[in-house]
Amino acid sequence: MTVRNTQQYDVVVVGGGPAGLSGALTLARARRSVLVIDAGRPRNAPAAQVHTYLGREGTPPLDLLAAGRSEVAAYGGRVAEGEVVTAGRDADGFLLGLGDGSAVRARRLLVATGLTDELPDVPGLAGRWGREVLHCPYCHGWEVRDLPIGVLGAGPWAVHQALLWRQWSADLTLFLHTAPALDDDQAERLAARGVTVVEGRVAGLEVTDDRLTGVRLADGRTVPRRALAVTSRLTARAGILETLGLKPVEHEMAGHVIGTHIAAGPAGATDIPGVWVAGNVTGLLDQVVAAAAAGVRAGAAVNADLIEEETAQAVAAHRARAADATTI
Structure with missing residues (x-):
């Protein structure tokens, strides 16, 4: 894909549910440039209310998401409707192609695309x-x-x-x-x-x-x-991750396969450098409050990773300036 003048963000969050929005809020408050791209297919849309979420008990799911989008925007984050259909990586970071033909770049990715209940x-x-x-x-x-x-x-x-x-x-x-x-x-x-x-x-x-x-x-x-x-089969929405080479794996419980998920570390880091996951795409059994908490953890981990990169770059520049001063 040939891209010119494509806007670049510190982090693009794919998926605007509780996990994605919580991660975006964390990053926006950390003064990162953040874009959330949401396809508008929340898993809990058919439900009347969200439960066991302290302080949000009984909130309609779409009201919760609307409040989250407003909070992200209040700290400078952007939320856009759309679907990421392609993803690749080059020397400048990640390049995401959207369904409308546009593209965005990101230094890091946080994928919170959730799961599908197969009835x-x-x-x-x-x-x-x-x-x-x-x-x-x-x-x-x-x-x-x-x-x-x-x-x-x-x-x-x-x-x-x-x-x-x-x-x-x-x-x-x-x-x-x-x-x-x-x-x-x-x-x-x-x-x-x-x-x-x-x-x-x-x-x-x-x-x-x-x-x-x-x-x-x-x-x-x-x-x-x-x-x-009913007990549904829980299948991670992992299409965009698969294009990056990250395959879902079976999730077992008590010796029985209950679905598929993306394997990740405690803070959501995947085997692909620069890519984090949060929410039901990795934690199949997470309720809304747990998914939101996972988004916060992942957002903080992404920010820490960017700080490490920026510090290494600053040290290299500092040493170069010191070397130049020595030779004068």
Whole structure:
């Protein structure tokens, strides 16, 4: 790509969710030139509110992002809508090509593109996602407390999920669906907690007056339910990182693969010098508050790295001036 007069920033942040905006805020307050490029596809957009974020409890997700963008701008940072489609590196740093044909340069990159929830193949799940089809009891359990809740068994975590969601409602049904058959110990534990187990595949959802009212089985039965918990496969949005040669790796938990993530150090440094990651693209299980905290850590680490580079350059220039003075 031939680029002329392309604006250069100290840091370009790819992704304007809680992690990206928190990193940008940290860097802007450190007097860095920062550009956030956001494609406008937040993972939690279908949800009504953000929870377990101290001081922001109950804030609508898009309101939280709007406040974050304003805070970044107040310290001189820029936020632009767009999508990074190409990324490369040369002697001047990173060159990013955007979907509209423009390009920007950056000395460092902070990638906070998040993840994609891949739902089980059941008709109707996607349309109720973030409303009555839920994945995290800590995010949504209080809102459906004491309601008839179902848990869709679609993998090895079915029993774990059922026992977890039982904390929020005594009226809980585990739909085995495609989960492995229960062993005696699992069946006893579920029975002891009063969890109803329904065998057979789930064929779809029953919705009445725009709300979930039941889970429909392949054999024609319908079990009344007001919420359905599912376990999604968590897949890092890593396309731009892959163009730089950084591949996602499988993420295992208790011996089971739950998705893919970008491996990184504690502050988000990747194996590619100059590239950091934060939020769900690397921490698949991070809730909003944890993603924001990861963005702060990564932003501080990026600033420290730039300081090291600038100090080394200053020392080299200082020595050159001293050498020139000696020869005069």
